[in-house]
Amino acid sequence: MTTTVVSKEILPETAANVTRFIMHCGGGPKVSEKHEGEGFSSDLIRSVLKVQHIHRGRVTCILTVKPYVCNAYNTFHGGAVGSVAEMVAIACARTVVKTDKELFLGELSISYLAAAVSQAEVIVDASIVRSGRNLTVVAIEFKLKDSERLNYLCRATFYNMPVASL
Numbered sequence: 001m002t003t004t005v006v007s008k009e010i011l012p013e014t015a016a017n018v019t020r021f022i023m024h025c026g027g028g029p030k031v032s033e034k035h036e037g038e039g040f041s042s043d044l045i046r047s048v049l050k051v052q053h054i055h056r057g058r059v060t061c062i063l064t065v066k067p068y069v070c071n072a073y074n075t076f077h078g079g080a081v082g083s084v085a086e087m088v089a090i091a092c093a094r095t096v097v098k099t100d101k102e103l104f105l106g107e108l109s110i111s112y113l114a115a116a117v118s119q120a121e122v123i124v125d126a127s128i129v130r131s132g133r134n135l136t137v138v139a140i141e142f143k144l145k146d147s148e149r150l151n152y153l154c155r156a157t158f159y160n161m162p163v164a165s166l
Contacts, residue, residue: 057128075115089138089156092126107157121145
């Protein structure tokens with residue numbers, strides 16, 4: 001187990017407040033073994049997604065914001081937004097990029113416009129902006145299903161790499 005090193009410039013009360021805040025947000029000294037397995041986070045993210053449509057250059061999913069992907073404010077966690085955006089962007093890119101090319105995520109930008117609360121249903125719509133021999137750009141929109149209010153706007157840039165043959 002690691003110990004926390006606190007700078008001498010920080011007051012002990014401030015360090016205690018920060019520690020309490022991190023523990024309140026779900027942080028802790030140890031992650032249980034059942035949550036450390038390879039692919040656990042992918043399974044967790046996949047469990048909130050349901051594919052609605054798949055077309056060439058476009059993928060649409062319905063996302064239900066479950067409590068386990070929420071932050072301390074009971075809204076969709078920013079890291080989970082990024083994970084969903086990456087997963088749906090890869091699925092969308094695969095509709096136009098051949099499987100003999102490996103996709104390398106070069107950039108993922110996310111604009112957090114409004115929070116999605118727990119149990120909200122969100123439409124995740126990914127579409128190809130540009131796809132060439134070496135580069136694929138995907139735009140991803142997260143909109144509330146009932147009001148169609150835009151919550152998150154994302155753009156993913158993938159580099160199309162030929163699979164190495166040894």
